[in-house]
Amino acid sequence: MLFTREKNRLVVSGSGETIWIEPFGTDCVRFRATVAGDVIEQDWTLLPQPSVEAQITIGHGRASIRSGTLSAEVTADGAVRYVAAGGRTLLEELWIDRRTQCANLLKARNYRSVGGDLHRTSLYFRARDGERFYGMGQYANGRLDLKGCVLELAQKNTQISIPVLISTGGYGFIWNNPAVGRAELATNHTMWYAESTRQIDYLVFRAETPADGVRRYADLTGKPPLLPEWAAGFWQSKLRYRTQDEFLGVVREHKRRGLPLSVAVIDYFHWPHQGDWRFDPQYWPDPKGMVEELTRLGVRLMVSVWPTVEITSENYDEMAARGLLVRTERGVPTIATTRGICTYFDATNPEARNYIWRKVKENYYGFGIRAFWLDEAEPELSMRGFGYDNTSAYDYDNLRYHSGNGLEVGNIYPYYYGAAFQDGMRKDDRDDGLRLIRCAWIGSQRLNAVVWSGDIPSTFESLRQQVKAGLNMAMAGIPWWTTDIGGFYGGDPNDPVFRELIVRWFQFGALCPIFRLHGNRLPNPPDANKCPAYELTGGANEIWSFGERAYEILRDLLSLRERLRSYIMAQSRRAHEEGVPIMRPLFFDFPEDDTAYEVEDGYMFGPDLLVAPVLHQGGSSRDVYLPKGARWKNPRTGREHDGGAWVTCDAPLEVIPMFLRDGADVPV
Numbered sequence: 001m002l003f004t005r006e007k008n009r010l011v012v013s014g015s016g017e018t019i020w021i022e023p024f025g026t027d028c029v030r031f032r033a034t035v036a037g038d039v040i041e042q043d044w045t046l047l048p049q050p051s052v053e054a055q056i057t058i059g060h061g062r063a064s065i066r067s068g069t070l071s072a073e074v075t076a077d078g079a080v081r082y083v084a085a086g087g088r089t090l091l092e093e094l095w096i097d098r099r100t101q102c103a104n105l106l107k108a109r110n111y112r113s114v115g116g117d118l119h120r121t122s123l124y125f126r127a128r129d130g131e132r133f134y135g136m137g138q139y140a141n142g143r144l145d146l147k148g149c150v151l152e153l154a155q156k157n158t159q160i161s162i163p164v165l166i167s168t169g170g171y172g173f174i175w176n177n178p179a180v181g182r183a184e185l186a187t188n189h190t191m192w193y194a195e196s197t198r199q200i201d202y203l204v205f206r207a208e209t210p211a212d213g214v215r216r217y218a219d220l221t222g223k224p225p226l227l228p229e230w231a232a233g234f235w236q237s238k239l240r241y242r243t244q245d246e247f248l249g250v251v252r253e254h255k256r257r258g259l260p261l262s263v264a265v266i267d268y269f270h271w272p273h274q275g276d277w278r279f280d281p282q283y284w285p286d287p288k289g290m291v292e293e294l295t296r297l298g299v300r301l302m303v304s305v306w307p308t309v310e311i312t313s314e315n316y317d318e319m320a321a322r323g324l325l326v327r328t329e330r331g332v333p334t335i336a337t338t339r340g341i342c343t344y345f346d347a348t349n350p351e352a353r354n355y356i357w358r359k360v361k362e363n364y365y366g367f368g369i370r371a372f373w374l375d376e377a378e379p380e381l382s383m384r385g386f387g388y389d390n391t392s393a394y395d396y397d398n399l400r401y402h403s404g405n406g407l408e409v410g411n412i413y414p415y416y417y418g419a420a421f422q423d424g425m426r427k428d429d430r431d432d433g434l435r436l437i438r439c440a441w442i443g444s445q446r447l448n449a450v451v452w453s454g455d456i457p458s459t460f461e462s463l464r465q466q467v468k469a470g471l472n473m474a475m476a477g478i479p480w481w482t483t484d485i486g487g488f489y490g491g492d493p494n495d496p497v498f499r500e501l502i503v504r505w506f507q508f509g510a511l512c513p514i515f516r517l518h519g520n521r522l523p524n525p526p527d528a529n530k531c532p533a534y535e536l537t538g539g540a541n542e543i544w545s546f547g548e549r550a551y552e553i554l555r556d557l558l559s560l561r562e563r564l565r566s567y568i569m570a571q572s573r574r575a576h577e578e579g580v581p582i583m584r585p586l587f588f589d590f591p592e593d594d595t596a597y598e599v600e601d602g603y604m605f606g607p608d609l610l611v612a613p614v615l616h617q618g619g620s621s622r623d624v625y626l627p628k629g630a631r632w633k634n635p636r637t638g639r640e641h642d643g644g645a646w647v648t649c650d651a652p653l654e655v656i657p658m659f660l661r662d663g664a665d666v667p668v
Contacts, residue, residue: 109200123200180410210587214477452516
């Protein structure tokens with residue numbers, strides 16, 4: 001390999017491959033490599049970093065480059081390893097010598113042409129015993145420590161790919177590539193694979209502790225804006241309120257009962273056609289008057305916006321003629337059949353982002369609506385109804401975006417979807433709004449994005465998965481995360497098992513970053529899959545819908561959330577200034593406590609409150625681990641405990657176990 005220095009960059013070339021290694025801020029090194037000619041200057045959603053003077057050394061058969069406390073070393077055969085100050089190896093490529101091992105894998109970096117300048121690439125690193133991995137977004141796999149997992153790098157409903165990995169080995173890793181692929185976090189190797197890409201692009205940064213890693217990731221990709229104070233309260237939603245009168249009736253009932261309510265949500269199909277982006281006047285005759293009444297009642301309105309565009313939409317012809325829609329590489333230009341024959345607006349096209357915002361500004365924003373629910377944000381690719389049986393036909397290779405083929409760039413779609421709304425609001429010199437979105441990417445946290453976990457089932461198993469999913473979202477830099485309390489699919493308000501589930505989930509939801517009730521409750525019509533979307537409403541989903549005992553408990557939890565709002569807003573400021581999430585694993589605050597890494601069903605809610613939700617049907621007690629290095633108080637019993645111990649807590653249906661750290665004054 002040939003080593004040269006070009007300004008602040010180490011360039012390695014040989015065997016048709018060109019490698020760039022350079023600082024990306026302090027204590028961070030960026031690696032890019034290609035066999036398709038020149039390396040491309042494409043940062044995707046990374047933020048510009050302060051210039052750092054690299055220390056580059058080129059010797060006989062090797063070279064190195066250092067940024068702060070992190071160095072990259074390259075040998076004559078092109079093998080790369082990353083070393084901390086003092087010489088400790090943090091991460092190194094996996095190369096297998098054919099002279100000592102009989103194996104097909106000979107190189108850490110592999111390229112296979114798929115046409116033009118695009119290649120399938122794979123990148124292998126050596127595995128280390130005892131190393132733990134966190135982050136990566138959201139996968140409903142029931143795992144907090146991701147070591148041993150194979151993760152699809154693709155956006156899907158309930159699956160969110162944010163390829164940042166925080167390692168207990170002293171570093172963080174960003175796979176800066178929106179291509180569809182996978183990550184193998186195996187015991188014999190770590191491998192990053194892209195189906196179709198122009199180059200390998202990743203960053204390695206120092207992270208002495210998991211909390212250091214999350215903070216450093218925020219420096220590289222952005223910190224969230226302050227959470228609007230109104231968003232810290234309770235959000236009411238269901239599938240779906242059909243009419244303005246029905247919707248306002250629910251809000252008025254909350255107020256009549258004296259129940260706290262911060263946000264009321266109008267879900268999908270309040271429009272004439274998908275892609276019209278306006279209220280259907282037949283069912284929503286006076287949006288301006290509706291918003292004015294909600295404002296008087298102290299309630300914010302959130303409206304669902306979909307990226308789908310039906311061929312019958314009033315905007316379809318213009319958008320198709322102007323190239324503002326996602327197209328197909330082959331066949332008819334139909335991507336989804338969700339209650340209509342649809343495609344999607346192309347969020348990777350700046351002109352398309354401007355177009356959708358103009359429509360939203362005219363038909364929603366102009367009425368004073370500032371909170372938008374960006375559903376179907378993956379985008380979801382499905383062929384439902386109209387004779388199609390495949391409900392999840394994620395044919396990424398058949399998509400043509402403004403930015404490239406779906407296999408190459410598809411994972412970045414949710415970022416630009418959210419950016420269309422934030423950029424639009426900022427052009428009006430204000431951004432007091434919020435975006436609830438079903439998917440996310442690197443940097444989505446800086447778009448005032450609240451991410452929720454998608455259309456999940458109404459089961460205790462699903463509830464258990466949500467805790468771990470939310471903690472890994474926090475480790476992937478998303479501080480504002482939520483679920484459909486009670487799950488989305490199913491749940492009969494008259495079923496005793498579901499009534500128990502809704503209480504336990506509501507307890508968890510009250511102590512989540514965002515407190516939001518939503519779901520498609522039973523009963524549904526027998527022919528729901530064939531029923532016109534405008535006829536679907538779902539069963540009742542207000543807190544008085546689940547029986548008197550549940551109502552009393554849920555009402556008390558609404559009061560708990562109200563008492564916690566000032567505490568939550570203080571954590572919002574910390575998230576804004578440092579990138580620190582409010583909901584985080586125990587080891588985030590107690591990195592020296594080995595047992596804290598074993599706990600996957602409890603978490604810290606800010607620095608002072610430990611939460612241990614009851615996650616199993618019929619549960620009336622549970623064991624809770626209290627990390628060492630603090631003294632813990634049970635606010636219900638007044639009993640105090642030294643850290644570094646397990647305690648058993650009584651947890652009848654009305655109780656969620658909580659502990660206060662070191663005498664903290666949190667009004668639980």
